[in-house]
Amino acid sequence: AQSVAQPEDQVNVAEGNPLTVKCTYSVSGNPYLFWYVQYPNRGLQFLLKYITGDNLVKGSYGFEAEFNKSQTSFHLKKPSALVSDSALYFCAVRFSGGYNKLIFGAGTRLAVHP
């Protein structure tokens, strides 16, 4: 069965420092992986996706993620965090059944301190 795990409920980082939000997955077949960000009382905004190709994927707002097949991971990274990056981050995997459904991880709250 497809699943996504985000092992950290919250990540705290100082502004200007690099950040990593972890995600591991379990899928049958090729994984299609996504990261979304959610600000308070808002819907989800797409950050980036991995479908195929280069393992390092660059996305919006300076975020990037590295697909690691051997570790079944897709960690989200940013070289220098901003206070405005503070939000809830979701990793998701496309369900291999019909309609391209997404299965979401539990979410990780990122807090960037000045």
Add this chain to the structure above:
Amino acid sequence: GAVVSQHPSRVICKSGTSVKIECRSLDFQATTMFWYRQFPKKSLMLMATSNEGSKATYEQGVEKDKFLINHASLTLSTLTVTSAHPEDSSFYICSARDRQGSVYEQYFGPGTRLTVT
């Protein structure tokens, strides 16, 4: 870019009444729309997948008679919570897939906060 709207953004209703939430794709046609429910500090739970002109496909454990979904056009899907109860209070989010876009991308609406008193 692709924009999805939801109306209303917030709604308060009394227990036993029904409430309708609209999800619209503003600048693209959406053959498929998805409805999610999000509990406080929790992840999104997929409730159902709706395809234009056909019946919605509900996830296991979601009551189809309680959460009525209609996808009557390529730009509009509605979720009606019938005979609402306080436990139905939640944040409801829809998403839509662009008919002419990537099959891998979904565009999310801003969400509707439902409070049942």
